[in-house]
Amino acid sequence: MGRSPCCEKAHTNKGAWTKEEDERLVAYIRAHGEGCWRSLPKAAGLLRCGKSCRLRWMNYLRPDLKRGNFTDEEDEIIIRLHAILGNKWSLIAGQLPGRTDNEIKNYWNTHIKRKLLARGIDPQTHRPLGSAEAAAPGVVAHRAAALLHATTAPALAAAAATLAVKSSSPPASSSDDGARSSTSSGGGASTGEPRCPDLNLDLSVGPPPAADTPTSQPVCLCYRLGLRAGEACGCRADKPGAGGFRYFRPLEQGQYI
């Protein structure tokens, strides 16, 4: 069957955007707002694919973008969120106002990966390099473990405080290097021994449901992180789907990320 192309490729520009194209796109969105990317290029007089326009706006032209280097605090937030979420760059970006998923993805691949490797941590599993456990299943346990020490980045700590990572005992270490200290404390899942005996692996993310939040309903991850619309959460109840809520169903018992 095949999918129809998103645009007429023969009549679209590709490659770097010119200043004039940027100006046209910004002017159009200022006048008409975002939305309907497919028809936007034609309406704005741009010989570009709608996807390309969206990407350019989201990653470069949006007025609320924060330019410049990432701070150490942002580094730590990214690392910790990556430990929980994996390569869900858009979700991670949602917790870093002014940063885009593309920017974070690039930053991860060029800086943070190296930083973690220098610390002796596998950037994919967030576990010590070279250990047999690094390639073993049960990664989620250590993503949770990393959370238990999320205290060095105040902004994340605020969010982390709302995460329902239930632990039957306090963290084994008070080290501020959560990923390293926690990952070294785990056991092997395939050995029959609990990998992290002190961990409850129920990763249902979020605070205890509020009275007005039916637990059986899917909820916005931002909501479960305790971030309501207006701060880090950009979700809008009035526009589900495109630009609106991103739903994350609570995990069933025994279900893992």
Next chain:
DNA sequence: AATTGACCCAACCGCATCCTC
């Protein structure tokens, strides 16, 4: 000064997901 290689980032591509009919 020229060349080379590493690094970085903007942009593209294909697939997944959501939404509407």
Next chain:
DNA sequence: GGAGGATGCGGTTGGGTCAAT
């Protein structure tokens, strides 16, 4: 419930910049 279109996401790549040789 299924088909098709629109949008979003993540992986990958192309090309510019800069330091080392």
